[in-house]
Amino acid sequence: MSKDLLFEIGLEEIPARFIRAAMEQLQDRTSKWLESSRITHSGVTAYATPRRLAVLVKDVAEKQVDISEEVKGPSRKIAKDASGEWSKAALGFARSQGVSPDDFTFKELAGVEYIYATRSSAGVETSSLLSEGLTGIVSAMTFPKNMRWGAYDFKFVRPIRWLVALFGKEIIDLEITGVTAGNVSRGHRFLGAEAEITEPALYVEVMRAQHVLVDVQERQELILGGINKLAEEKNWTIAIKEDLLEEVLFLVETPTVLFGTFDPAFLNIPQDVLITSMREHQRYFPVFDAAGKLLPFFVTVRNGNAQSLDVIARGNEKVLRARLSDAKFFYEEDQKLQIKDALAKLENIVYHEELGSIGDKVRRIRKIADRLAEKLGLPTAVASEVSRTADICKFDLVTQMVYEFPELQGTMGEDYARKAGEPENVAKAIFEHYQPRFAGEAVPTTAAGYVVSLADKIDSIVGCFSIGIIPTGSQDPYALRRQAAGIVQIVLEHKLPINLQEIFAAAIEVHENSKNSKHFSDELRISLYEFFGLRVKRLLSDNVRYDVVDAVIAAGYDNVVDVVARSRALMDAVSNQEDFKITVDSFNRVSNLAAKATVGIIEPTLLTEEAEVKLYETWQTLHTPYAQALTARNAEEALHILSGLKETVTGFFDSVMVMAEDEQIRANRLALLAGIDADCKAFADFGKLVW
Template identity: 60%
Template sequence: MPKHILLEIGMEEVPARFMRAAMEQLKERTAKWLQEARIQHEGILTYGSPRRLTVLIQDAADKQSDVHEEVKGPARKIALDENGEWSKAAQGFARSQGITPDQFFFKELNGVEYVYANKSSMGSETSDVLVEGLSGIITAMTFPKNMRWGAHEMRFVRPIRWMVALHGTAIIPLEFAQVKAGNVTRGHRFLGQDTIIEEPSQYVEKLREQYVIVDIEEREQLIVEQIKALAKEHDWDIGMKEDLLEEVLFLVEYPTALYGSFDESFLHIPKEVLITSMREHQRYFPVFNKDGELLPHFVTVRNGDSKGIEEVARGNEKVLRARLSDAKFFYAEDQKLEIAACNAKLDQIVFHEELGTLGDKVRRVTKIADQLAEAIQTDAQTRTLTNRAAAICKYDLVTQMVYEFPELQGVMGEDYALKLGEHPTVARAVNEHYKPRYAGDPAPETTVGALVSMADKLDTMVGCFAIGIIPTGSQDPYALRRQATGVVQILLERNLPIQLTTLFDITIQVLDNEGLLKRNKDEVRKDLYEFFGLRVKNVLSEQVRYDVVDAVMAAGYDDVKYAIERGASLMQAVQVESFKTVVESFNRVANLASKAATTAVEASLFDQSEEQKLYDSWQSASASYKVAGSTDEALAALSSMEQAITDFFEHVMVMAKDEAVKNNRLALLKLIADDLKQFADFSKLVWA
């Protein structure tokens, strides 16, 4: 009769940021083991709280499935020696399958005879494989950081303090780090008690009785409902940011939402400072009115019940008051600073030992941003503002507020710059030049912010590539992938008329002028182009199917926006059945054009009307292609040649005996192919 299997790993409190991935990993490893162990089941559930990781296998079969399969061995000519006896290879195969050679039989596969054996494996009782299987799951678990404790060699995310392991009502005799599994779990650290789990289906309810809501979906629902109830009661809008909600979810076992207040005088500090203090440092949810204005209140979630909730609120208010008082002091002290003095301090901060100080970086960024502004032909005022914004873009890094709250770099720079009389566009660019900060963050809204942002990111990327720091595998200590993605996003969202190679050339030259290039310019440019290609490919892959991505990327992506637009047009075209014949004609052209040595076509050598018609069709299509207002129009222009190409191949022998005629025909095809390959490599398209 099928039984549930329960494994609970009880630990000291696990960092909240590790929990979601750990639960997913536990489920994946359990599913993989069940499949490999041939144990049928009705589903896998995972549970988690700060002190436990749990997996529950529903209705696991009592016995492994039996296996009956044919196993292929060596080819007949290898299995038999010259005397017709079984060779050593055949005998070794027999031993590996646990049979004797007289059980062999021959079967033909792709014209070759092979030795086969029937292999049967009777399934063991599930109870007999649980210890080894569950032990393997636990020891295979990986975490961003591990701990060792006591004299144990075992490493785990946090010290294991208890385990529950049940197969139905029977205890599975697991043992790790001198902790023996049993049927006793621990309740809430302060409100609950140890409790016996008599069989796995009782697990969730038994823990609920001990003030542990172990089902994360139920726990999250409770948190959200309680916060919404407070919002409704007080007519508030509570900022439930997803990442903070996720963290709080894994900080508590028994959630109770409460609210507190702080002095209104703190509202004179920029709201970003207050929100950061609450969210990032205290794990509090900020409170707004219906107009989006920050109110002097906060909401937090207690790991416990509502007993003494007023006292808990006062304690949280006291902690926040101290934090905000520090922020208020830093803010007042920073008002005494001058931008020039802050910039001077940047020369004392090392950016990278081979790339100089932050002051050096700012001076490079200023030069790069100025040349980018020139390249996209901005007006004089925009160029002036860009120069100023670039020159002061990092000054706030030496302020006390940013030192205490690094998340506010740029935000404080904008606030202080405005107070010091900087142009509003310059102040805003100081903030915007960090954008996009993360996936989903928008690009800078101003041209000045976009130019300084790209200059900053390009200086970091090209500088790293120039000294040989290139991301490999998962290693990317300078977040170069994120920075490249940011540049691509800015090019697309701001629609800036500049190509990738121009960005590279400008930045490489600035670094070269300062003697910072440790590698050949061409190698750096090539590596950068390939590196950015992966970012462009990622953007395309989110919008079009894989073969369209390959076709577009093969035609180049120097103009990022044009590459993305070509992908959209081609994706739309391939969904029309008739486009298949167009692509077939293009591919015939490309195949033969590869044999051409020149594109010099002499109309006097045409001796069939289809040649002239194709030439005329190409001239018309090429002219339309070059002035097309969109990629849809460009593809339509190229596609207009389809009939002329078809007629040409039906009536003209390209590989004529006359060498001059043959080369002329190949040259004509190469003219067409050269236009086609600017749009896409149509040979990479796949048809069902």
Template identity: 60%
Template sequence: MNKDILIEIGMEEIPSRFIRDAANLLEKKISEWLSDSRIHFSGTKVFATPRRLAVVVNEVSTKQPDLRSEVKGPSKKIALNEQEEWSKAALGFARSQGVEPSDLFFKELKGIEYVHAVKNEIGIETKSILSDGISKIITSMVYPKNMRWGKHDLKYVRPIRWLVALYDEVIIPLEITGVHSGRTSRGHRFLGKEVDIQHPSTYVSQLKESFVFVDIEERKQLIHNQINTLAKDKNWVVSIKDDLLEEVLFLVEYPTALYGSFQSEFLEIPQEVLITSMREHQRYFPVFDHESNLLPHFITVRNGDKKSLDVVARGNEKVLKARLADARFFYQEDQNLPIDKALAKLEKIVYHEELGTVGDKVRRIRTISDQIAKFLSVDEKVQRQVTRASMICKFDLVTQMVYEFPELQGVMGEDYALKAGEDPVVSSAISQHYQPRFSGDSSPESIVGAIVSIADKLDSIVGCFSIGIVPTGSQDPYALRRSAAGIVQIVLDQKLNVNLTDLFDICFAVYEESNLLKTEMDDLREKCFDFFSLRVKNVLTDMNIRYDVIDAVMATNINDISSVVRRGKAVMQFVEQSDVKITLESFNRVNNLASKAENKKIEEAYFEENVEHDLYQKWNQLHSSFTKKLETSLELEALEMLKQLQIPITSFFDKVMVMSENENLRRNRLALLANISEDITKIADFQKIVI
């Protein structure tokens, strides 16, 4: 009869941002260990609160299945001696497999006979391996930050205070850092008590009786419903951000939503400041009316019951009042700082010891922005706006408000710039140049913001790459992946007529003039192209374009980002046609032989067969229109034109020996194929398409 397993690691409060990944890792480790141990189970469910990580494994088999396997040994030639008796090699093989020599037999593999043995392994009982296996799983858990306590050598996210380990009703004996396993869990720190878990199946219900909602999704839904109920009762609109909900979810074990208020006079401060102060510092949910105007109220979630909620609300109001008073003071003081003086302060902030100050970075951004604007042939007014926006895009970094709330960089710059009388387009570009700030965020709306944003992000990438800072694994301290993805998104959203080579050349020139290039130009260019190609690949993947189509379009040219995306979409549609196989085969035959061409000069005088004339004339007829289709971003139509070459290509190969002994005929035929191949590969390398 199958049994259930419960493992609960009870700790002091774990940082909320670590809990989700840690719980999933515990579940993964236990599942993989059981599978590797040949122990069957029907499923797992993970649980977590600020003070515990737990997993329940259902219907675990009580023993491993017996294992019967054939093991291959040496070949017959080696296994038998001259007397046709077992050799030392065969006898050694038998001993190693725990079988008698008489049990050995031969089996043919690929025309060669090998000696084999049947190995029977009796499955062991599950309970005999639980203690050791689970101990290793718990102690091998990996967290972003660890600590040590007492005299213990184990480094862990927080000190372990209790362990529950059950195999149905039976305790699995464990001992970690002096803590022995049992069936006793702990309820809510203030409302609950110790709980003796009777069986893994009663784990959730027993803890709920002790004021702990251990089920993650149940607790999340409870918080969500309570907030929405409050909002409905008060006729409010509450924006429940996923990241804030996730954080609150792992700060409480028994959630109770409540509301509070603050003085309406604080609404004179920019809405973004109030929202940031509530969300980031207090974990409050801001409240809006139905016109999206911020109201002087908030909703928070208590880790406890409904007793004395008015007292809890007053305490939260008092803390928020102090926060908002500080914000108002910073806001008023910052407006007394002229932009020019703020820019001067940037000269004292080090961006990177090898790349200079933030002031140096701003000057590079300005030069790069101006060059990009000229390349895009913007009008004089936009050029002036780009210059000014790039000059002052970082001035708010020295303000007190941004020092207190770094996430408001750009937002405060726009507000302060408007109040200082700057052009509204320039002011908004200060905020926009940080966009997209995260995956899924929008890109800058204005061309001014887009240009400055690209310049800023490009400067960061090229600067870091030039001094050897290249993201590896999960390490990306300068958020270079996000910067590259942002540039790709901006180019696509704004439909900018600029390619990667143009952007790199503009930036490389600035770095070369500043004597900041510490890497060979060709090497740097290659690294930048490889880095951006991964970002472009991600964009295509997000569009549900097949992996082979992605490889095909990226194999030819990734320089023009917009073209890569358009070609990806076009080829995706093209390869889904029912008769595409014959067309692709004809394209690939052309490409295979085209690589042997010495030049692309076609001389009609050397056409010997009618099919050569037919193919040439058809290609010549289509070539000009095909090129125009590509120039006007009509890749799918261009592909359909190339498809018309399929029949003449097939006829050509059926009746012509391309590699003729006649040098003139051979050279001319290869030249024809080379010209056709050049058009085909402007779309994709179709040899990478899997049919």
């Protein structure tokens, strides 16, 4: 026999950004508790709105599953003493399993006899476990921020105001912070009322009657349907940003889509400013025409029904008008600020107490960028653009617009720089030097943009490492992982002829010569390199087998373009497993013996066997073109050349005794293998491949 289980936690409004994770956590903890409690069921469905978290479990067994299992104890030799009586060890095992020693059985395992106890446990009624189980689930839940209320020590995301706990039609006897569970939930704050839920299966429909759509997917489809219908009717393109949709989804219990308008005169403000103001402050969806031009309309979602939408629209329009008026004022005032005056103000903004002001950071960025531009061999005109971009890349941080909308840093810098008469590439690079801001975002397209972006990011990373701010676990307050990934992405996508160590060296030199000078120990340099290694490894892992990633990383990752090329070539090779496995086996045999080499000089006159002479000559023939292919980043060709050693290596091992009695001959053969192994290791550690 089975019954459905419903558990709803009624709360004060939860921050929208917390709700999905909380809903999934409640679902996961409920599933795991049922499993650990040996209670079978047909599945756990989670629901959530701004005022509730709930789970509905179908077909919950009315009784735990009975268990009967054999538990292995000590060996017979330990279990019985010299007189044949049960030892203390055996008696202790019997007590721990709740059985009598007379019930022991003996079984042989790997030639040794052990005692076994059969432990049985009859399942208890599910109803007797639910109160403690559900209370434990709630107590174990965690959130980014918690609250306490009243005189209770209990912490939760928001104060609990009601509880619904039903097993079939029976109310589960539980109480949390003075709130006793019942079968009465609460509907929409303004449109609904309290509602009795007579059985769990009716939960969704009972709440719908009270103007609450508890099903998250249903609410999302209703919102998207309303937006798409409006777009079709008006011939609009309504931009739906995923994070905004997610937030709106968890701000409403009964969603109704509506639109409003604003004064077209505001369209003289840059489009990004208007969009940011609508999205970030008002949670509105911006509207565009077919050409992607912003229109003087917005779309929003009401937490309620379709009554008096015109009144609601006018209220939203009034609020937006005030927001846009502020933005217009900030925009006009900012244009009165000269770039040189803005740069002077950067001296008064602390970047970090140990790393100086933003002004100090800008000067470091300029010096690093100039070094990188020289290393990349950029033309003089482009190098000048790099220098100017670096000098003014942060000037918009002191503008009123960026103060109000921090996410517009770079965007406003580009606009203001262009209006101030800066070269187009410089203005564009001010925006681009923040890219990529997150995984998947485009990298800078201009040389000034990507060089200053590299300089800015490596300055932050090296600076933080120099003062001991190194990401550990989930702690990364300065987003150094994201910035390191950005550097790797820029180098790869532009195929820049520069190594990671060269980028590090430029930043380290500047930091060591700055007024906030820090000494970089060898250990810190190694930590920096390993930190980037994890970013390269994550980049490769998106499309490459884990063992191939480990193999190519072991050969070095200083050149990002090179390691990606090697990983792709090796992936292609291992797809032809049978043929390439023989090649890899031969390389691994070479590596195993090469580890015993004590000298690195090969004396050709000591090569006496035909097979070793042939191996030496083949290697000498292939070594130069192989090295040239590696230098040219032609990984596929390099691997093809290296694989040409397979036949002669196999012939060598078939007919030559490497560990000869003659010490000179043995050392010479090992030196030959060590040279070949060094070539192999320059491409990958083939021993890490898994077949």
